[in-house]
Amino acid sequence: MAASRPDYGIDAPNVLRNLFLFGIPCLLLGLFLPAHVHIGRIDFLPRPMFFWTGLFLLLEGLLYLQYVMSGKMRHRDYMLSLYRWRGDESVLDVGCGRGLLLIGAAKKAASGKATGIDIWSNEDMGGNSEAATQRNLNLEGVADRCTLISMPAQEMPFPDASFDVIVSNLCLHNIYDKPIRQEALGQMVRVLKPGGVMLVSDYKLTGEYAEHFRGAGLQVQRCWGRPFYNFPPLRVVIARKPS
Numbered sequence: 001m002a003a004s005r006p007d008y009g010i011d012a013p014n015v016l017r018n019l020f021l022f023g024i025p026c027l028l029l030g031l032f033l034p035a036h037v038h039i040g041r042i043d044f045l046p047r048p049m050f051f052w053t054g055l056f057l058l059l060e061g062l063l064y065l066q067y068v069m070s071g072k073m074r075h076r077d078y079m080l081s082l083y084r085w086r087g088d089e090s091v092l093d094v095g096c097g098r099g100l101l102l103i104g105a106a107k108k109a110a111s112g113k114a115t116g117i118d119i120w121s122n123e124d125m126g127g128n129s130e131a132a133t134q135r136n137l138n139l140e141g142v143a144d145r146c147t148l149i150s151m152p153a154q155e156m157p158f159p160d161a162s163f164d165v166i167v168s169n170l171c172l173h174n175i176y177d178k179p180i181r182q183e184a185l186g187q188m189v190r191v192l193k194p195g196g197v198m199l200v201s202d203y204k205l206t207g208e209y210a211e212h213f214r215g216a217g218l219q220v221q222r223c224w225g226r227p228f229y230n231f232p233p234l235r236v237v238i239a240r241k242p243s
């Protein structure tokens with residue numbers, strides 16, 4: 001039976017799986033191994049070592065699961081609250097995945113339009129595909145105002161100054177090669193309209209994004225996402241292009 005509720009998928013599913021895959025056996029070893037092991041003249045303490053490692057990994061896994069199940073909806077709402085919406089904006093979501101921010105932004109820009117670009121990597125997002133995102137757009141009732149395009153962020157063909165608002169969450173760190181990542185940032189600056197705003201969230205490299213945007217003449221602020229429901233902790237770069 002087809003899902004009747006949108007499914008925004010599991011971010012980096014292998015990371016989540018590995019936290020439990022290693023965390024649970026480590027914790028069990030930590031509970032059941034002997035407290036001391038002597039090898040030659042060396043005294044090992046395997047129990048606390050495995051116990052604390054296992055507990056740490058499991059805790060990370062649970063926090064991550066919480067982000068995937070509900071935290072990311074709250075992070076989306078927080079990100080979108082950082083901009084005062086008129087309602088008629090043209091919005092671009094860079095690395096839209098299964099449409100989390102794209103759909104949120106399309107609802108805010110009720111008389112505007114929203115475009116999501118992605119390469120649909122299944123390593124970065126479970127069940128990632130254009131069809132899965134289109135299904136979410138239909139279920140959320142915003143399909144008529146949204147366009148999905150398969151393309152890498154660093155190769156955007158949009159004309160200069162196409163978008164009032166550009167959003168992106170947890171995408172750019174997946175571009176491992178710095179010059180290519182810088183190219184993607186440069187494209188985002190290029191396609192943003194004068195007076196437009198970018199909201200770019202990630203768990204690392206936000207300093208690099210901020211520096212790039214500043215260097216391109218944008219006014220930049222950087223803030224932490226709300227604590228507790230983001231894991232790993234996320235920061236948001238807010239960049240305004242002068243009119």
Ligand SMILES: C[S@@+](CC[C@H](N)C(=O)[O-])C[C@H]1O[C@@H](n2cnc3c(N)ncnc32)[C@H](O)[C@@H]1O
Pocket residue numbers: 008011012094095096097098099100101117118119120121122124125128151152153154168169170171172174175
């Ligand atoms: C962790 S997911 C986050 C998806 C979505 N932004 C969200 O918050 O739910 C990262 C997304 O970035 C996409 N991505 C990775 N590298 C990309 C690139 N070079 N250009 C466009 N999208 C990319 C992946 O396919 C994936 O959908």
